[in-house]
Amino acid sequence: MSRERVQSRHFSSCTFREGLRRTGPAGVQSRVSRLQRSGWRARARWYTWWRWASSTLTDLFHQSASVLLPLSTHLLQVIAASEVVWADETPVHVLEVKKTKQGYLWTFLTQTQQGEWLLGYRFSLGRVGTTPLDVLGGMRGALVVDAYTGYNAVTLPEGRVRVGCWAHVRRRFFDALPTAPEAREALDFILALYRVEAEARDAGLVRTDAHRALRQQKSAPVLAALRAWLEEQAPRHLPKGPLGQALSYARKQWDALTRSVSDARLPLDNNRSEAALRKAALGRKNFLFVGHEAAGENLAGLYALVATCEANGVNPEDYLADVLLRVQTHPNERIGELLPHEWKRLRAADAS
8 A cells, every 4th residue: 555545544544633632732843743754744734734724713712802802791791780690600621731620611691671681601710609709799689590609609698689490409309219209299399380380481471470470379389388398208318318418408498499489580490591501511522621711711701792692593693793893993881782682673773
């Protein structure tokens, strides 16, 4: 077999992405040198060109995030000023010398009176409560989160009202089913709560006074029966067992879990913010890590604008192509006009 065919087979069986994963960013130049020494000069030239193209794309990514920083910052401010905010966080790897460390991508989102969803993101190197405090500190309203104590800095002592997540409660009782079949009763109670929400949604009553009345009429008795069942079951199960842990979680979070009965604006769960982080989970499988803290911050800013575009039916490519040219000359006091939902509304008004 000729040397050229051997080379072709080698490179077709080993993709560039796989090779980069093995060598890492620090091994790029040495890889080019090895290719040149071994006589594969054409491949070395292609490899060097790819690195230049990759570097150009990276520079454009960071420059775009820098130009759009006023928009992504204002978006988080609008979300923080809202009455009801959803929040969650997910880990992201950050590159260090010969290893990676743990960073976190936080999401904060809200829904406007017109039903538009606004999604903001913030990157940090730690999971402590300073990030929620930086974003939401000094504001009042409700915060829909799980039981993670990092949000206590925002909800205690007199901050936002904490709203619990029934999806997290349900998950714990579902996991207890194999060892404790009686957990099915708790799942039936929770299902009844969601059926009330489905009834309100089908009738077009969501977030209205009629929705609140429906919850008090149908959800409140379900909650009372569930509370009695929790107190009855708690002494019968080991605290460290699956059902014991589920019971403990529900009882400790009870006040936060039942606030939705008296306020139709509050949801039953935090699924919206978890869904907003699925994009980050998909990204982790593709880009593996962020290069440094500034890269994570830029990623969060661009994520926020693109995710808000998608949530409101705005084409992200059309939106970015327009605002990248306008944001630096747009009056700062009217910067909100360039947020995706406002941009869509203004474009529709201009077209009519």
